[in-house]
Amino acid sequence: NAGVTQTPKFRVLKTGQSMTLLCAQDMNHEYMYWYRQDPGMGLRLIHYSVGEGTTAKGEVPDGYNVSRLKKQNFLLGLESAAPSQTSVYFCASSYSSEKLFFGSGTQLSVL
Amino acid sequence: KQEVTQIPAALSVPEGENLVLNCSFTDSAIYNLQWFRQDPGKGLTSLLLIQSSQREQTSGRLNASLDKSSGRSTLYIAASQPGDSATYLCAVRPIMEGYQKVTFGTGTKLQVIP
Numbered sequence: 001n002a003g004v005t006q007t008p009k010f011r012v013l014k015t016g017q018s019m020t021l022l023c024a025q026d027m028n029h030e031y032m033y034w035y036r037q038d039p040g041m042g043l044r045l046i047h048y049s050v051g052e053g054t055t056a057k058g059e060v061p062d063g064y065n066v067s068r069l070k071k072q073n074f075l076l077g078l079e080s081a082a083p084s085q086t087s088v089y090f091c092a093s094s095y096s097s098e099k100l101f102f103g104s105g106t107q108l109s110v111l
Numbered sequence: 112k113q114e115v116t117q118i119p120a121a122l123s124v125p126e127g128e129n130l131v132l133n134c135s136f137t138d139s140a141i142y143n144l145q146w147f148r149q150d151p152g153k154g155l156t157s158l159l160l161i162q163s164s165q166r167e168q169t170s171g172r173l174n175a176s177l178d179k180s181s182g183r184s185t186l187y188i189a190a191s192q193p194g195d196s197a198t199y200l201c202a203v204r205p206i207m208e209g210y211q212k213v214t215f216g217t218g219t220k221l222q223v224i225p
Contacts, residue, residue: 004154031211033211033213040217041217042115042200042215042216042217042218043155043200043202043215044215045211045212045213048211048212050211056211058212059212090154090155092155097142097143097204097210097211098143098160099145099157099160100145100155100157100202100213101157102147102154102155102156102157103154104153104154105152105153105154
């Protein structure tokens with residue numbers, strides 16, 4: 001099993017550009033999450049989904065949008081990237097409220 | 112708001128030593144607590160998950176304990192090896208907020224010296 005797969009692994013954007021990060025899981029998990037990791041601040045929840053067609057805001061949702069059109073996919077969008085969104089982004093999934101499984105991350109730089 | 116603290120931020124030990132990593136949380140209304148390791152430039156790998164009703168979990172050389180009343184969890188690593196060098200994070204899943212807003216500590220960076 002591939003587990004949780006994130007694409008792309010690296011990306012550089014200019015301020016104001018848009019992009020979409022894709023997360024795919026093959027474990028039939030209902031719950032999926034997007035986190036960002038910044039030095040000294042730990043992982044912070046951006047948005048999450050408890051099932052296909054549902055999304056909810058996390059701790060730091062501003063500037064991001066998400067969609068869960070298929071159970072196995074969770075997309076994170078940046079409509080107008082800002083330098084403050086330079087970070088490492090992690091997707092995770094879980095079966096109900098149990099163990100979290102993480103992808104390998106996307107390193108995003110916004111210039 | 113739940114706060115999760117991991118002290119120390121960094122730890123260096125000689126190979127073969129037994130060690131304990133600490134995780135403290137402020138709100139004892141938790142559903143479970145999970146320990147992860149993160150290697151540089153990589154994602155998080157789950158090590159152990161302890162349910163709120165459990166006191167400890169073991170996997171190989173790792174043992175995690177949970178004391179909800181005092182808001183503490185420890186990760187014990189026996190006979191440390193250079194391959195154990197990584198950052199260790201704990202994460203607390205709340206009972207409230209629909210169980211989804213997991214709070215992470217900032218981690219303890221462990222270096223095991225050969």
